Amino acid sequence: MPSSPAHGSLARGFFITYERKRTMTNEYTPLEQTRLEKLHRLRNMGHEPYPTRAARTHTSQEAIRAFEALETQGVAEPLKATLAGRLRASRGMGKITFAHIEDGDGRIQLFLRANDVGQEALDLFNREFDLGDFIQASGEMFRTRTGEITLKVEAFHMLAKAVTPLPAAKDEVIDGQVVRHATLEDPETRYRQRYADLAVNPGVRQIFRNRAAIVRALQAFLDEHGFLEVETPILQPLYGGAAARPFVTHHNQLHQDLYLRISFELYLKRLVAGGIERVFEIGRDFRNEGVSFKHNPEFTQLEFYWAYADYLQVMELTEQMIASVCDRVLGRRTVTYQGHEISFEIPWRRLEMRQGILETSGIDFAEHTTSEALAAAMTAKGLHPKPNATRGKLIDQLLSDHLEPTLIQPTFLYDYPRDISPLAKSKPGDPLMVERFEGYVAGFEICNAFTELNDPLDQEARFIEMGRDYADDDEERHPIDEDYLRAMRYGMPPMGGFGMGVDRLVMLLTDSHSIREVLLFPHLRKEE
RNA sequence: GGGUGCGUAGCUCAAUGGUAGAGCAGUGGCCUUUUAAGCCAUUGGUUGAGAGUUCGAGCCUCUCCGCACUCACCA
Known part of the structure; x- marks a missing residue:
């Protein structure tokens, strides 16, 4: 890829043309254009926004556990760490900035101070780094005044600039409960852009x-x-x-x-x-x-x-x-x-299918051995049998309409009519029924x-x-x-x-x- | 495929048929232990798409697209 001028129309035009050819996406949104300008500024200042390698020494939780271990042992030597993750929160306060990055383990706070990283670097962070960017930061672990284990950053750089902002999601901790604000909820966006859903919804x-x-x-x-x-x-x-x-x-x-x-x-x-x-x-x-x-x-x-x-x-x-x-x-x-x-817990409830249907619908299908007879019995009970259904399908209808919704705790329904089970073996002595069960939980199968069935002649006949x-x-x-x-x-x-x-x-x-x-x-x- | 509902800023949501708004995010500024940081200022919209009714449509009508719920289908 050729190096691009800072933020002229040439650079943007190049990217848009390239994107359109490849994916037919629309033009960049204003928010994305702002980030593209930051990307070009970084590159012009000699900061590669997509370096080839990262060099992390600890995940967020490894760093926190290692710090706690040294703390308990009373080790005076500070813990040095290089962390990598996605920038999820940033609170600039003039000469200092607090930020949180998120990695596969969880979150960890970064503390950037002009005294440590230099005013120029702090300005770079506040101006050109955005929520959603992947970054790397090195320094020493310490506890802030409020007790949060934090990395005091000495050096940091971009690992991957995010051009598109993540759907906003902020956490607030109230009495130990994490309350999320403006989380991505629209199911369509969540499923179509599962990457964004995964990035902002930890559950x-x-x-x-x-x-x-x-x-x-x-x-x-x-x-x-x-x-x-x-x-x-x-x-x-x-x-x-x-x-x-x-x-x-x-x-x-x-x-x-x-x-x-x-x-x-x-x-x-x-x-x-x-x-x-x-x-x-x-x-x-x-x-x-x-x-x-x-x-x-x-x-x-x-x-x-x-x-x-x-x-x-x-x-x-x-x-x-x-x-x-x-x-x-x-x-x-x-x-x-x-x-x-x-x-x-073992064992699950066991319920003969015929008995379950009798109890929930008042119909004993064993007494009605043809589809016509069963449909008539259903009509007599004020039910609406599906027209032209086989006896098996009518039984299935009774099962789904009346019995299934009642099966909340794990239940084995057993012994099914032969005509809806062409691969199951008949019950000895009862040619209309087969040895079959279905497990139901929470009202569904x-x-x-x-x-x-292992009788080739019977199987062919079925x-x-x-x-x-x-x-x-x-x-x-x-x-x-x-x-x-x-x-x-x-x-x-x-x-x-x-x-x-x-x-x-x-x-x-x-x-x-x-x-x-x-x-x-x-x-x-x-x-x- | 049928029925019902929904679609407004990047996200979450407001807005009697009468000037499209808020919080967060973004942008500019202040701020050296914050954590939804705060304060000041500010940008951002073809209201899913298209047509119609109306002096005037986010709102009413129709068509289309998508999603949700539901029905049908699912030996």
């Missing part, structure tokens, strides 16, 4: 630290229980394993349409057929559906499959796994979610599991039966995965299988009201 960073810890805790738990972590194709020639519309893409050279996976199920069960008795995957699923506070088009799923186990054993492993995650990540098993005290419920052009109609049937015909051991929305678990453990809060870059419509 956001904590959510994603917790998210990473939750995923690691799940991996550790399953690893300790003998499950092998694998990665299966995201681009699939056929999709399956869930009721969802897929995203379609195309491989040019192979002249082949491909689907982004909607679940891992059929691939992971192929692996069990191949002899991997305990297997799991944590990864991204893609579903071409509407968005809501609990749905994003791409989301993170955990699935595991466990040979020779059934859904009851999976149920027990599930509550152990969640408790283990709570222990590792939070150090406790109770959380507050949107005002509800929720306990993940977080996991889904069953004793897996696929065909399922296909009959849809017209040929119905988008929900699923293709039959012949290769999966072949894998099953080679022999597939009995097994329990499990799937969980990791984002929803993160929501629960971070008290987030929307899935978008726990996704770094949630899906939004295109800007403009």
Whole structure:
């Protein structure tokens, strides 16, 4: 990049043209122009605004802890430190300036005095440095009159000039409580410009630290229980394993349409057929559906499959796994979610799905074995059954409308109707029901599991039966995965299988009201 | 996709159909232990975009864009 004149139109013109070509951004705002002029002045004075390297010796908290340690030991020798971070507050008071910088650890105060750095440098700091700039400062640690551990700056320089001001956010400490003023709140700006959100809203960073810890805790738990972590194709020639519309893409050279996976199920069960008795995957699923506070088009799923186990054993492993995650990540098993005290202590409540629906809606679906009969019973109760719905969908409607909202404490709903569970094994002696459970917390579903169907003839019949419920052009109609049937015909051991929305678990453990809060870059419509 | 609501300065928010404002941030000045520092002065707006009604529109009407909530969809 050529060196630029201080603050002429030539310099600005250069930058604007460059930016427009690259990103089609608009012109710089007046606030940005002010900062660009500072940038050019710094450069003209020989202060590189974007030096190649930093040289910090301590993070903010390391410096504070090291100072406290020396203080307790009564060491007279002052602690020298070079700190680096983002300028978040600056209070100029004539011949001295107090400032705070923020790094990955937290905040620390800087104290700049004309006596120490020189009047010229102090003026440079006050005139050309802005909130949001990344800077480096060296000096000795001390305590101010009010007791705050502070760096008495002897030398400082810019590490990266911020051209665009951060959305203002100031903290006030009242009786030990941090009160934030004019924080960035607009959800659209927060999600579109997550970098700005992360920079000014510390709670956001904590959510994603917790998210990473939750995923690691799940991996550790399953690893300790003998499950092998694998990665299966995201681009699939056929999709399956869930009721969802897929995203379609195309491989040019192979002249082949491909689907982004909607679940891992059929691939992971192929692996069990191949002899991997305990297997799991944590990864991204893609579903071409509407968005809501609990749905994003791409989301993170955990699935595991466990040979020779059934859904009851999976149920027990599930509550152990969640408790283990709570222990590792939070150090406790109770959380507050949107005002509800929720306990993940073992065991969770177990409720037969039929019984739960009977209690909350007054309808026993077992007494109505056809969709017509069930719809009539619902109408008789003053409910509004969806027209032309299958019996399974009507039961699902009763579940979501009446039962689901009541399931605040962790609850396993078990035994589901066969016609909404084409991959689950029937209950012995009850051909209409399958061995399946779903875990509900805070009124929404977080996991889904069953004793897996391993009878290739039954599976083929279910696929065909399922296909009959849809017209040929119905988008929900699923293709039959012949290769999966072949894998099953080679022999597939009995097994329990499990799937969980990791984002929803993160929501629960971070008290987030929307899935978008726990996704770094949630899906939004295109800007403009 | 439907319904409801919202969109005003960089951020958070005001403004009966009648001159678009405040705090913070910014700019200039004073200030050597402050911490939402303070004090004085001051800049900043095509009120999301476009059209219409009106003497006059941030406000009323319509279209579009975006966001939120909600419904539909989600074996």
